[in-house]
Amino acid sequence: MKLHVSIVLCLLWSGAFAQKTVESNNQDSICKHYIEIAEEYLQNDSLTESITYLNKVLAIQPKSLIAVGLRGVCYSFQPKLLDSAIIDFTTAISLDSSVMFSFQKRAEDFYDMKRFDDCINDLNVIIKTDSLNVKAVYNRALAYTKLNQRDKSIQDYLKIIEIDTKQLSATDFIITVVNRQHKVDKI
Numbered sequence: 001m002k003l004h005v006s007i008v009l010c011l012l013w014s015g016a017f018a019q020k021t022v023e024s025n026n027q028d029s030i031c032k033h034y035i036e037i038a039e040e041y042l043q044n045d046s047l048t049e050s051i052t053y054l055n056k057v058l059a060i061q062p063k064s065l066i067a068v069g070l071r072g073v074c075y076s077f078q079p080k081l082l083d084s085a086i087i088d089f090t091t092a093i094s095l096d097s098s099v100m101f102s103f104q105k106r107a108e109d110f111y112d113m114k115r116f117d118d119c120i121n122d123l124n125v126i127i128k129t130d131s132l133n134v135k136a137v138y139n140r141a142l143a144y145t146k147l148n149q150r151d152k153s154i155q156d157y158l159k160i161i162e163i164d165t166k167q168l169s170a171t172d173f174i175i176t177v178v179n180r181q182h183k184v185d186k187i
Contacts, residue, residue, distance in 0.1 A: 031057045035066055047074045068092045069102060076109055085109045100126050100133075107139060116143040132163050 034053045041050035051074050057067035072088030075081040089106035092099065107122035120143050126136040141156035 027060050031061050031064060031067070035064075035070070038067075038070060042070065042074060047077055050074050063095055065092055065095045065099070068095065069099075069105075072102070072105060076105060079112070082109045082113050086113075100129060104136065107136075111139065111143060111146075114146070116146045119143045120147075134160055134163055137163070 034057045038050040038053035038057070041047070041053065051071055054067045054071040054074070057064050058071070061067070068088050069092045072085045072092060075085035075088060086106060086109055089102045089109070092102040093106070096102075103122045103125050107119045107126070110116070110119035110122065120140055123136045123140040123143065126133055127140065130136070137156050137159050141153045141160070144150070144153035144156065
């Protein structure tokens with residue numbers, strides 16, 4: 001009798017597990033579809049519609065890194081919603097701090113909000129992870145300039161020149177750096 005009860009319980013549990021798996025797969029499929037729709041709206045500059053579908057994903061899967069990050073991107077395009085973008089990128093970072101995109105986008109939003117110290121903190125995380133990230137070094141130089149920390153800004157410009165000399169990877173930034181350095185030399 002105990003064996004029969006054990007078998008019945010195992011079958012019930014496996015049935016419940018299978019049901020949860022099916023529900024989970026359905027939710028994953030629905031969320032994937034909503035994300036695809038949101039991306040399509042985002043590509044067509046329909047930010048409100050994109051946010052609507054991302055909110056649907058987050059109602060089902062509150063810890064969806066993709067949905068939180070994409071919604072942050074949508075908010076970033078709207079100057080009045082930069083605080084919401086910061087919140088979403090902060091949430092994305094708390095979900096996975098190895099995704100440097102979240103730090104980069106949050107740094108850009110901090111810069112737009114004139115929160116240069118916060119911007120520099122995020123850029124420092126990126127540069128610590130990838131010291132050859134020219135975009136992060138360049139953006140940090142710009143933030144240092146806004147804080148009137150010209151020595152640090154110049155050091156970053158020189159770092160960009162050094163990276164370009166070694167790898168020829170900073171071509172887009174090197175022209176701007178040389179032009180800025182030339183203006184500084186004239187002053």
